[in-house]
Amino acid sequence: MIGTEAPPVPRNRTPARFGTVVAALIRKDLRVELRTGESVPAMALFTVSTFVLFHFGLDRDELRGDLAAGVLWVTLLFAAVLGINRLFVAEREEGGFEGFLLAPVDRTALFVAKAAVLLAFLVAVEIVAVPAFGVLLLGAVPDLPELLAVLALADLGIAVVGTLVSALAVQTRARDLIVPLLALPLMIPLVIAAARGSAPLLDGGGFEERWALILGLYDLVFGLIALAVFDFLLED
């Protein structure tokens, strides 16, 4: 019987705290992104080329109001789809899912961390995209604080829904196809609220709070749903 005994179980080991796990996962992802530059540079470049495309496609030198809001949000959303496509690829291809599932930690931590990382990516992209949009296409002085609030609320929604869709799609055979097919319709309510809310802001006008309210409701509902269902995507 000697040698077949199980190794002694270490006692008094408290399970890792949720915040510690999330922070570790975020650090890992940000480090990967800093070293490989797989997502953010491509997303940022994509937004700028899309603005140039819109300039020629619409044949306008300056945009304002709802047209400007539409161009901005469609561009940001398509750029987000690029990031959503790649969000879990390393986990799948390099065995990160197995590693995570073997670790004695709460699975929801992966969702929270990935959503935070996607949020960080979106903010990084917008730091490039929004000034580029202002220089290249915008023909009015925007109400910056309100615009930033709309951007923040919408980014939160994109991050939550995007993480969920990415986790759904990464295990399918047609990942690149499934992500836009699922993410774009799911984000239509978000685009409606974001575009309607920011249209007057891009024309020097006032802000209607109900759009922020809808964005907040969207973030809240999908945040709760995603927390509830994400675990089921990780059982294998």
Place this chain on the structure above:
Amino acid sequence: MFGRGLKTLSILSAVLVTLALSLAFFYAPEDADQGIRQKIFYIHVPMAIVALCGFVAGGIFGILYLRTRDRAHDLRSYVAIHLSLILGVGVLLTGAIWAKTSWGHWWLWDEPTLVSFLIVFLLFACYQPLRFSIEDPERQSRYAAVFSIVAGAWVPINFIAVRFAQEANTHPRVLNASGGDLPGEMRLTFLVSLVAMAVLAVTLWKYELTSKHASMQLRALRRKLTREEDDLPAAAPRSAAPQHL
């Protein structure tokens, strides 16, 4: 397994659909403004309501599947969404016909009800491609359940957002807070049509469940036979539908 009460339901839905159509054509008064064209209302609106309820029901069966891991719930969810998609095509077609005859356009973008229904339809149209692209049957059911829950909860949010965005009121509201503006006979006809459509949908749902279950059993028997004969496992065809319980 799924066939219980099917005969009663079939007879009931045949009677109710006949009753609803006869009420619509012979009992309900003609619309003062639209005349005979308004009769499509008794098909279009119940169909839309039943389709939306079917999508939400698909989400509820998705929750049940994740809680119990009973693959029958996955089949129920799949068939509910499948049927609602078919009804959805009917809604979009009858809606377009009605819109063309009464508003003069096949489609109106400033109309919340139309736009939100189209978006719901587009999202659920991705359900089958999603299932089809996942090979492992257990994972297929699990992921489909997650999708149906998210999408089912998203249906009301979408309606809120779209309705906020467009204040136009070309499309009539039947079930508004004041109980609609229908006169008594029309209201009765509408309610009978709604019940008829709901019973018809449940009947069709049960028929498809029974048929899917029968072909599952057939496939299992055939697999047993071939395995006994030459020891070759018969490969199940890849499909969006659940292949066994």
